[in-house]
Structure formats: structure tokens, C-alpha cells
Amino acid sequence: MSPEPPALPLFVYGTLRDAHVLAAVIGRHPAPAEISPASAPDFRAVYYPGHTFPAIVLAPGVSAPGLLLYGLTEPETALLDAYEGDDYVRARLTVTAEGGARTAWAYLPTAAIPAGAPGWTLERWNEIHRPRILDKDREEDANV
Numbered sequence: 001m002s003p004e005p006p007a008l009p010l011f012v013y014g015t016l017r018d019a020h021v022l023a024a025v026i027g028r029h030p031a032p033a034e035i036s037p038a039s040a041p042d043f044r045a046v047y048y049p050g051h052t053f054p055a056i057v058l059a060p061g062v063s064a065p066g067l068l069l070y071g072l073t074e075p076e077t078a079l080l081d082a083y084e085g086d087d088y089v090r091a092r093l094t095v096t097a098e099g100g101a102r103t104a105w106a107y108l109p110t111a112a113i114p115a116g117a118p119g120w121t122l123e124r125w126n127e128i129h130r131p132r133i134l135d136k137d138r139e140e141d142a143n144v
Contacts, residue, residue: 002057009134011104014054038097039063046117054120
């Protein structure tokens with residue numbers, strides 16, 4: 001992944017929309033002015049095959065919900081790149097936000113993902129997977 005910080009905002013559509021996950025990755029809670037709702041037209045969030053996290057795939061007429069993150073620093077960008085790992089590449093994407101269409105960075109899947117992959121939502125992830133992750137983190141903290 002590119003080590004340069006994004007001059008563009010970052011569009012997040014998956015687990016990074018969870019405030020606690022985002023803060024755990026970048027080491028802080030962004031200020032409200034650094035976050036705004038957005039969506040990726042003609043994309044939908046689906047399960048990344050074999051994982052509990054999502055990817056976005058082309059889906060004409062649909063729009064993947066997400067957030068725009070502004071003001072990320074170079075070290076925060078490096079942390080996000082590491083979090084996303086080899087499953088994603090940071091690339092430019094046109095998103096819709098208040099004020100209309102704009103270009104943003106987004107983490108796009110490196111694997112070919114079928115358009116018919118099962119749909120992914122943050123709400124469902126929070127219901128099913130987030131509690132297990134939090135329990136695992138608590139266990140690790142207790143063993144430190």
C-alpha cells in the first residue's frame with residue numbers, strides 16, 4: 001500500500017464505520033467535524049469470501065452506505081493500511097456526500113469477488129461478530 005497520506009478523504013464502508021473499531025485502529029476518536037455520511041453509488045457491501053468483514057462490488061442502481069473521514073495523518077494512514085492488509089488496495093472512488101459527488105480514497109478488494117456474494121451490513125456484523133471480537137479482546141487484556 002502507498003505510504004503517502006491521503007490528501008483526499010477516506011471512504012469507509014465496513015467495520016471502520018464502528019467508532020470503537022476506528023479508534024482502536026488509529027488510536028483516537030475523530031472529531032465530529034472529521035466524519036460525514038457518504039455512499040458509494042453503484043456498489044454494494046458483501047461478505048469478503050471466507051471472512052466476517054466486507055468488500056464492495058459493482059452493483060448498478062444500488063449504493064453502499066459509509067462514512068468519509070477527513071484529516072487523517074500519515075501515521076494514521078499507515079495504521080489503516082496495515083489494518084486492511086493484503087486483502088485490500090487503497091484506490092480512488094467517486095462517492096456521494098452532502099454537497100454531491102466527490103473523489104475519495106477507499107479500500108477495494110484485491111480478490112475477485114462474485115457480484116452475487118451475500119450482502120454485508122454493519123448492523124448484522126455488530127449483532128453477530130462484534131461481541132465475539134470484544135470478548136476476545138477482553139480475554140487478551142486480562143492475560144497481559
